[in-house]
Amino acid sequence: MTGKPIEGRMTAAAEGEVTVFLIGMRINRFRALRTWWPVFTAMPRMLKELSQEKGGGLIGFRALLGGPRLLYVVQYWDSKDKLLAYASAQDKQHRPAWAAFNRRMRNGKGDVGFWHETYVVPSGSYESVYVNMPEFGLGEATGVTPVGRRGDRAADRLAS
Structure with missing residues (x-):
């Protein structure tokens, strides 16, 4: 996490719908580097x-480790339509990475x-x-x- 903590209580400035x-990926066999390494390296290129x-629709993301085998990314998008458009775009990184991943999945046996x-x-x-935190998550x-400005209680912020 980067950035200097912001003193006090803050909330995300998001407005409208959020997607x-x-x-993520889970490495089931560490020795099968040829299977999981291309999956691991494809995500940074797409991000x-x-x-x-x-x-393009992506408004923020955070890459996280969920233990020694699990890596995942939380992404925030301004619309589901832009997320789906990126996933199916023929001229973007996702389509060739997804096709290659599917080939490796069939050959990789788990x-x-x-x-x-x-x-x-x-x-x-x-x-x-966020209390005394740098910008993080949706706030980042x-x-x-x-x-x-959005209400002092969670219930107030959810109602606005």
């Missing part, structure tokens, strides 16, 4: 491409696992608070604002 996309594309989850969160259905993706 949260979780995607770089998405980060450089203004208006060497690497893959998962993703997508959540479309309507406006007024998400809430956040959209910026932060003092809690009082």
Whole structure:
């Protein structure tokens, strides 16, 4: 986590619908480097491409470790339509990486696992608070604002 802590109670400055996309891989056999390494290296290329594309829909992300075998990325998108458009775009990094991954999965006999989850969160259905933290999560993706501007309690922020 980078950045200097912001004193006090802050909340994400997000407005409107937000799409949260979780995607990850599990290394089932560390010795099967040829199977899982290309999966591992494909995601940074896609995130770089998405980060450089203004208006592409990705508004922020965080890569995380879930133990020695599990790596995943939390992504925040401004719309599900832009996420789905990227996933199916013929001229972007995702399509060739997905095709290659599927070939390796068939040949790899379970060497690497893959998962993703997508959540479309309507406006007024998400809430956040960050106390003495640098911008993080949705707040890192959209910026932060003092809690009082959105309501002092979680229930108040969820209602707005």
